[in-house]
Amino acid sequence: MNSRNTFRTTTELINFLGIGRPTFYRRAKKFGIETNKHSYSDEEIKLLSQRSTVKKDFKSNKQEESNSNDSVSIVTEQLRNSNRTIEQQTKQLDIKDKQISELHNLLDQQQKLTLDLQSRLDNKNQELLDLKETPKKGFWHRLFG
Structure with missing residues (x-):
């Protein structure tokens, strides 16, 4: 079950994840996740929220x-x-x-x-x-x- 989570802005996603902006961009780059989209899968959310x-x-x-x-x-x-x-x-x-x-x-x-x-x-x-x-x-x- 791969559901999609939709966020209106990047700030909304960052607040949802509870991380800082530089951390978000660093993790997105590390896992190859696009940062300019508004819809993220559960797996992408999991990767972005996991601690390094x-x-x-x-x-x-x-x-x-x-x-x-x-x-x-x-x-x-x-x-x-x-x-x-x-x-x-x-x-x-x-x-x-x-x-x-x-x-x-x-x-x-x-x-x-x-x-x-x-x-x-x-x-x-x-x-x-x-x-x-x-x-x-x-x-x-x-x-x-």
Whole structure:
């Protein structure tokens, strides 16, 4: 049932709809409704009288933008924390590398000392063997010789 509503003037239609003149023209343009006619269908009246969802969309867009900004700030903070953790771990790795290098130097020194000690020990053992191999001379032989 598509009945027609007739209005003598645009002002009469605007008063019937309870909206302002700029709003009427904006909505008429939005829905493609001619503004210079005097007869409007129920569907056209319904379209002209319905509130625009632009404000709601704007609010929801602002909320989405706010939520998006919150998400971005959360991700940014997580990224900062991750970067701090990486920096700390990098510093720890540098310290560990230095400690490992120092340990290698100490091990090298230990090996050198062990080799030197072994060499000295071998020399002393050889001297002992040489002393054992020489025949014992008696007292008079050593004295007069």
